[in-house]
Amino acid sequence: MDSATENLRGSFLYQLFDSMDLNLESDGNQNEQEQQKRHLHVLAVDDSHIDRKLLERLLTVSSYQVTCVDSGDKALEYLGLLENTDNDSTTSCSSSCCTSSSSLSPQQEASKVNLIMTDYSMPGMSGYDLLKRVKESSWKNVPVVVMSSENVPSRINMCLEGGAEQFLLKPVKLSDLRELQSHILNPLSNSCKHFDDSFVDDNTNNGSHSCKHFDDSFVDDNTNNGNDNNDNDSDKKNNNSNKRKAMSPDCSERRPKITELVVL
């Protein structure tokens, strides 16, 4: 087995496909996608009650099953990763700290987390800390998406380098989840052009990622808003739509090339 396949075997894609019993050779039509999504269980982590409610609704509308927790510690507890506890702790955790739309038992639920979405700024354990803990654990193949209301390039790069699947700017929209889902559900049909040297513009490519370079000239969203007396709303909207997603320029080194995926 060559090293590329070796890498892919351990990748989250295989984990994901295994857990979904997905027939890789079938066409991904709309109904099938919906069915696949219903198997997908998202663990959402955010200390803001409003944002949890919003995220839960966004994910439910997008046909995912959702479990919400309000801290990194609760997330680790749910995943069975807290140092002094074992998997039995998920029973008590489910009843006291989580809201979940799943019909599975707590043990079954916690054994199937397909995606983790976490806020960055949380008291105590930050989203980045949680990311690192997850990536060092048996859950390391589960994609982790980090969200933040603040557009800080160094923070974004740090999270991506730390293994985050994607970094989303808040408030998260339905269109963000659509793009996320198309990446997680259809990695084969998803355009891989962005992993090459050419960078694809967000507006011209439907349904695929774009890589944006963040360099020193990048202006922070906050300073724009604070100093802009003319308050050009459409400018700000354009800025925001370009900053919605971010990927590190080094993404191609971090990820296995999808074109080398072996169909079983």
Added chain:
Amino acid sequence: MEGVIQLQRQLVEYRTSLYNEGFLDDQFIQLQQLQDESNPDFVVEVVSLFFEDSQRLLNELTKALHQQSSDFKRLDAHVHQLKGSSSSIGAQRVQKVCIAFRHYCDEQNTEGCLKCLQQLKSEYSLVKNKLETLFKLEQQVLAAGGSIPM
């Protein structure tokens, strides 16, 4: 039937004015899109959370700013929360004041912070009234047998 149409028109006009005057932005539209027959009160529920949250944070800010020496880090943390929640529901004017507020926190400028707190209270009170009026108009349309136009 005429009554319903008039009520609907009133609602749409009022809602449009809120966007035009910057009280609400696109995010509020996103919230409305998440509401359906299975979750008919979603927007009201989220906005109610926002009201509770904001009241609490404004109280905290008032307390924190009327102490001997202000803890600017703590002030900033509260404003950050309020900025987040106002952004999540699309309360644009409140969010903008929060952004300015945070700059004054960074500069440790008490006078600037006090000014912003005053502005925040005023903007919050305005958007609260506007949203409550909007919800009342929606209820009137529904009570008259109409549906809420998008």
